[in-house]
Amino acid sequence: MTPQTPLTQEIISAEIAQARQAYAKAVEGGEPRRDHPDRGYAPYRSSVLRHPEQPLVALDDPDAVELSGPVFGVTDVTALDADLTRQHLGEPLGERIMVTGRVLGRDGRPVRGQLVEVWQANASGRYAHQRDQHPAPLDPNFTGVGRCLTDDQGRYAFTTIKPGAYPWRNHDNAWRPAHIHFSLFGTAFAQRLVTQMYFPGDPLFDHDPIMQSVTDDAARSRLVAAYDHDLSTPEWSLGYRWDIVLSGPAATWIEEGR
Numbered sequence: 001m002t003p004q005t006p007l008t009q010e011i012i013s014a015e016i017a018q019a020r021q022a023y024a025k026a027v028e029g030g031e032p033r034r035d036h037p038d039r040g041y042a043p044y045r046s047s048v049l050r051h052p053e054q055p056l057v058a059l060d061d062p063d064a065v066e067l068s069g070p071v072f073g074v075t076d077v078t079a080l081d082a083d084l085t086r087q088h089l090g091e092p093l094g095e096r097i098m099v100t101g102r103v104l105g106r107d108g109r110p111v112r113g114q115l116v117e118v119w120q121a122n123a124s125g126r127y128a129h130q131r132d133q134h135p136a137p138l139d140p141n142f143t144g145v146g147r148c149l150t151d152d153q154g155r156y157a158f159t160t161i162k163p164g165a166y167p168w169r170n171h172d173n174a175w176r177p178a179h180i181h182f183s184l185f186g187t188a189f190a191q192r193l194v195t196q197m198y199f200p201g202d203p204l205f206d207h208d209p210i211m212q213s214v215t216d217d218a219a220r221s222r223l224v225a226a227y228d229h230d231l232s233t234p235e236w237s238l239g240y241r242w243d244i245v246l247s248g249p250a251a252t253w254i255e256e257g258r
């Protein structure tokens, strides 16, 4: 048996560059810009194995989905749900941050009363989840999930700690840049959007096939929050701003099929 050649970052980075060049060439040749990644993006290995291969089935009656889906009302979501630093007896370790922004429709109008859910790793880059067994410490004071409803201006806000980078097994020495997962429910269940927010200036961006699966530079840059000094609170927390556009030319990338 010959030993398997390790799948190195160099190989993955070369594939990322190749996909980016192919996209640039296609756009130059007149093909439309794509805000969303291909369902099967080779450098993100498992995406190739688990994306739908059949044409998607259109929901003829989206309202019917509502009959079997979970429901929530304004009374189910409390202010405490949006503060991930106050869910336990003590405070979590890490850099306290506030993440806020607006949820907008394609016309730039605020989307009000939208359920926004987040989940993230702790400051050490470990999820409080049984599937995450990598040797970074769990934090007994941090679960890493939160939710809120957007206000009349379409605004959401979370208090949390900055998540750490973490390893994954896409390839040898693969690390994900720090990120927060976001899920938004539209006015109907079938409009759900799942995406990820990143932090500015992270040195892992270029190495990460999940982020790079958004091959369009402008679309990818919209996944990165902006540090906003006015949102930082003296002696307390740093502030980040990230707007989410649900559809249209400035749309935030959606993880399809979720």
Ligand SMILES: [Fe+2]
Binding pocket: 121, 179, 181
């Ligand atoms: Fe993650």
